[in-house]
Amino acid sequence: MVRTAKVRWRVEHDYRELRDGLGLDHFEGRNCLGRHRHVTLTSLAQVFCTVLRLDPKAPVPA
Numbered sequence: 001m002v003r004t005a006k007v008r009w010r011v012e013h014d015y016r017e018l019r020d021g022l023g024l025d026h027f028e029g030r031n032c033l034g035r036h037r038h039v040t041l042t043s044l045a046q047v048f049c050t051v052l053r054l055d056p057k058a059p060v061p062a
Contacts, residue, residue: 018046 018024022045027038 014046014050017049018042022046022049 022042024042027035029035
């Protein structure tokens with residue numbers, strides 16, 4: 001049960017980061033293809049940020 005709660009918190013945190021920090025909710029296009037591209041690019045940006053955050057050799061921002 002605790003594991004499920006932690007996973008839910010992580011999903012909510014990632015969605016908040018996608019929406020607020022990376023601009024997932026900024027799309028104002030009219031077609032499905034543009035929305036798909038926007039979601040794909042923001043998801044890739046979120047994966048990139050997560051990999052940088054988890055890399056032990058990455059420089060720490062000042």
